[in-house]
Amino acid sequence: MTTQFSVADIELSLSRYPANQVSNLQAWDAADEHLIKHLKEIEQPKANTAVVNDSFGALCTALTSSEADWPIWVETDAKTSQLGTLHNFSANGLSYTNLAWLNSRELPPKCIALVLMKLPKNLNYFVHQLQRLSQSLAPDTPVYIGAKTKAINKTLLETITKHLGPATASLAWKKTRVITCIADGKPRALPKEVSWPVKEFNLTISNLSNVFAANKLDIGARIMLDNLPEGQFDTIVDLGCGNGILGLRAKQCYPNAQVHFVDDSEMAITSAKQNWQANKLDDPEQPQPQGHFHWDDCLTHLGDEVKPDLVLCNPPFHQGEAITDHIAWQMFLDAYHRLRPGGMLQVVGNRHLGYHVKLKRIFKNCTTAAANGKFVILRAIKSPQGADK
Ligand SMILES: C[S@@+](CC[C@H](N)C(=O)[O-])C[C@H]1O[C@@H](n2cnc3c(N)ncnc32)[C@H](O)[C@@H]1O
Incomplete structure (x- = not known):
């Protein structure tokens, strides 16, 4: 290069x-x-x-x-x-x-x-x-x-x-x-915010102009939403959150959880925060807000005190114009290092991207939780010993 x-x-x-x-x-x-x-x-x-x-x-x-x-x-x-x-x-x-x-x-x-x-x-x-x-x-x-x-x-x-x-x-x-x-010096009006309902989950979503999936639910996100893991989780990361749809739904499913939204796009983080607030997802009974918003490259600067037991990820497969899987790699590695022992990474991806190979290499395990013709939902668990082998 x-x-x-x-x-x-x-x-x-x-x-x-x-x-x-x-x-x-x-x-x-x-x-x-x-x-x-x-x-x-x-x-x-x-x-x-x-x-x-x-x-x-x-x-x-x-x-x-x-x-x-x-x-x-x-x-x-x-x-x-x-x-x-x-x-x-x-x-x-x-x-x-x-x-x-x-x-x-x-x-x-x-x-x-x-x-x-x-x-x-x-x-x-x-x-x-x-x-x-x-x-x-x-x-x-x-x-x-x-x-x-x-x-x-x-x-x-x-x-x-x-x-x-x-x-x-x-x-x-x-x-x-x-x-x-x-420039002709004439000020133009700024675009109006686009928002749409996700009726089955009783959520309203809006997107700023540079946020993934402009005015509808991404197909990969849809399958992820239909297959969230059962159980209770208390610290969740929505990694590459876009408008935050995965983390918003996670808060509905695991009401006691702290949810961390992370994205490389500042507009995505702003949209996720607006959507969290518009859908009133903070539990007012709890002393502190439970939604946390991080403009970051993967989990590079996430505080050490955040030890998730669930990471949800619909990874990007391009950076700008370039098709690349290096961000997915980095997301999986960062999730592995940040998860607490026994914690789960759940990923959705186009079947042909072969994410299971990467997950097996990093976590030494990977199961398919759901699949349709095009997409797969994969789960990888960090070993309860937290060992790197
Ligand atoms: C396929 S979209 C998923 C959005 C949303 N989670 C969903 O399921 O609809 C991938 C997201 O990853 C974000 N992203 C790209 N590179 C990133 C990076 N290095 N660190 C964090 N997020 C990144 C993109 O901005 C985009 O919002």
Whole structure:
């Protein structure tokens, strides 16, 4: 795997986050290179810059390596992207005192004079980002959006024009283009929240724009909900919680439980928290709230005092554009290490992903609790001795 980023006289060593992941994926793509090359060609001077959707900090490190005090507001929804950016700054001997962080719901400050953006996979989220930018950017602010040529078409340019200002695409370079949009200074309304009922469980779910399964229950989540384990559990982790549906239902089934929701997406954690509150899942008889919300990469920063006896997991099989099973691996390993002896990890997955092989390797056991043509529900138990063998 290449780690040497070399564009427009800028040389950096960049890795994805976590750097030791079992994947062969690069930390940047040709659209990042194209954006930096474009800035060099137009001789862009240092300016208050918003960098949006920078996967692992290639854009921020490149700007900072050209001018150490380039003022950058970094907008990201992914914890792995924030951690990866910080890691790549350190790895290249750069100080990150020029960075300010924005989550994917905050409005960028009015002082922004330049925006660098990567086109995200989720177009609803992209529209939401454009609408938020429209609320902050002064007329004539340039917004450069890097994307693969195959993702750019007339409809996309019209969408950008509609939600932010007129947009045109550059010539192709390494199968990418840079779209130039000039903000028209007219603020657009933000999207309304989407919510829908899951009638059979008496739950109402809402999703922010970058949350998995936009306005319906995922099929994998549905099978998981129909096959939650019997018994009592007192500390439950919903790992990769999305809108929190698994943890919300778990609280209904195991009413005395503390439920920890964990997701890489800040919008997912916010949606899970809103759904917990909207469905009134805290037991008012108990002295403290029982829902806990963690924006994190798997269980990396979960407090040592949290020792779950049940982890529920519907793992992702991609990171951004890249198809990968390294996150599922990390989720299973983290669950194994965090579970108390005798605790259970229950996973749902597409049958062909072969998660049972991974679970057997880690836990030395795995049973199939349910299956249909496409999905399997797998259970693995941490040995009561807690031994690693
Ligand atoms: C297949 S979705 C499952 C969502 C929800 N649990 C459900 O069943 O509908 C996988 C979730 O994992 C999250 N995720 C991806 N990478 C992660 C990571 N490194 N750490 C924590 N969560 C992650 C995604 O943001 C997404 O919400």
